[in-house]
Amino acid sequence: MTDTLLVLNAGSSSIKFAVYPAHEDGAALCAGQISGIGTAPVLRMKVAQGDGQSEALRSFGQIAPDEGHPGLLARLLVWLEGGLEGHRLVAAGHRVVHGGRDFADPVRITPDVLARLDKLVPLAPHHQPDNLAGIRAIADARPDLPQIACFDTAFHRKQPRLAQIFALPRALTDEGILRYGFHGLSYEYIASVLPRYAGARADGRFIVAHLGHGASLCAMHHRQSIDTTMGFTALDGLVMGKRPGSLDPGVLLHLLQDKGMSPEDLSHLLHQQSGLLGVSGGLSDDMGELLALDDPKAREAVDLFVYRAIREIGAMISVLGGLDGLVFTAGIGENASSIRARIVAGLHWLGLRLDEKANADHGPRISTPDSQAEIFVIPTDEERIIARHSRAFLHEASRKAQ
Template sequence: MSGVILTLNAGSSSLKFAVFDDTGPSASPILGGKITSIGRDPAFAGRDASGRALDAGAFGALDLSMDHEDMIARLLPWLDTHHGDRPLQVVGHRVVHGGQRHDGPTRITDDVLAELDALAPLAPLHQPHNLAAIRAVALWQPDLPQIACFDTSFHRSQDRLAQLFALPRALSDEGILRYGFHGLSYDYISGVLPAHLGEKANGRVIVAHLGNGSSMCAMQGRKSVATTMGFTALDGLMMGRRSGTIDPGVILYLMQAKGMTASDIEDLLYRQSGLAGVSGISNNMQVLLESNASPAREAIELYCYRAASALAGLVPAIGGLDALVFTAGIGENAPVIRQKICDHLGWLGITLDPQANARNEVSISAPDAPVQVLALPTNEEAVVARACRDFVA
């Protein structure tokens, strides 16, 4: 009897899940959903293969005292009663940081888990929750195989120069390098590019993953050549609550002149900055777009200017630009943001078709523009499911 695959993506305040067939290449789950606002006002939403909403009441009451482990302990038995009589074969997890050693999906063992624990300070908003999900599954079914799929793996194809900081060699040798993130998203987009770009898919492409966490990746031959995130998921673009790239001297000043501790600065840069910090209103781009407040407009303009500047900085790594792809929550659904970013980049040959962009069409570049621009949905869960199918096979 064929079985099913469960994928889990534990974020800082959310838990996404999907159940897939363990055979066949379908990227569509037979069951899926998410728990949002964990620790604040948790809510469950599920859907079946047809997209029909499942009864949230049957999942049971949630309260703000429940953490990720509690949610997973509730979710796993509930899933057992909803995916039919086929056995669960394997659980796949999105894990943000895999370090230097992991360049592909890895089966979880005690040694691997300890290794990933040591990387938690490099992704404090995500790694602890990713690993909590793994431990919760192991507690529920100790013998069930679990696979980790890493956001850093996709970028291991980069040249050494793209990974180096200008630091003493001994520190680089210890592993203080540019790792890059959002690799599962980039992996998925790289796989669907030929269907949309033809031969150009293997050319010079920049993918902009724009969401609450944002980054960009320059690809050639559909492999990562350079990316905006570095040692941690704090680097690069301005994000929902993260500052993105900042002068290191600012950090020294905050410590020396303001008396801030490392913990204070971590909280400032990871949770109080970005769109939320600049606007003083929200980290949600849609909320800011609907606001008439001048700080909201300034936050939006800064986000778009920083994104365009970062994109231009990636072009030398691939020697030009054939196509630009927007993806993730903002990239897929915010025409105004795509337009504002591209308005800074006309000199690169990037020109949008305003009507196509406003309609959120797949191809949104002007017909005669030398650089083709796309807006594509990403699917990280499908990448994890594919890795699990390979394991089952």
């Protein structure tokens, strides 16, 4: 019987999952997602077969259209434990978006930990509740299964203090109103594999651009986070699919005081109506769709996305005191060659040079030999990082038990 780890990234309408070996850093035995939660749940997954993977649409049987996380995750556990013959789940690792001040490392989930994570829901209202719903669903279905929380904020918690604080009264800073940063699991993965691509230069001054529906930058030195564009919440920084990124706080006061918006209205505006969707006049929040449209509003949304990315990369370079490398990752970063080309063109003054053919082929190295900094496209793998942390937890627990 082979021990395995279940990795979960639970969202409001989908649950991404993967199963990894529990005692070695191997590839996923299977991976997939349950989509259409709340409407028509469907399971799609890839199962490892020899040197490759086969993709298939798997059926749960009869499912009520409105079946939620608890029932679906219970079904998934039954399917995995029955469908992966010769394998036994021994732990579950979860992506949790916000760890606040208290959680700078992965942690075993207990009732006390879960209660403390509940208090952070207002800081990530469109992520944290679903992450915690996944934890509770597994606890209900398998109360004996150890669960480990891995935090998107943790990678940034060792940043210099000046990168973490706002210019607010010290008492508010002491209460925990800080720049936490996000996408940390993605950045941690890129940091872990960067030597494969950049060799000894990997410990130099790198900027990683995690560009997806949610987007941010991370300035790294010695593969540690030095600064990042997201802050107290995941609303700050770059233009995103539906989120505005950096915004003058006076705009928020104006909307509340002069436009009569309620806090709930404002939250909906910032989380669901802004970003690419808002600038495009409601055309789309999807970069691929906007790039395909011949519409001036779509072009302006894309132009603003690129402009803000270039501006923020410039700020990160200043923090680092130079640049040795730039990495593109996540959905847009890995797949939108035209966006990468436009961002690099905006950094031409730095001596960055793009290999057009390599960029069209999506890398991994997309800079020319004479470029002053190396440029890479590296697919991220947050699930593998969660599996590593969960595996380390099991190893440590076993060591202590001996």
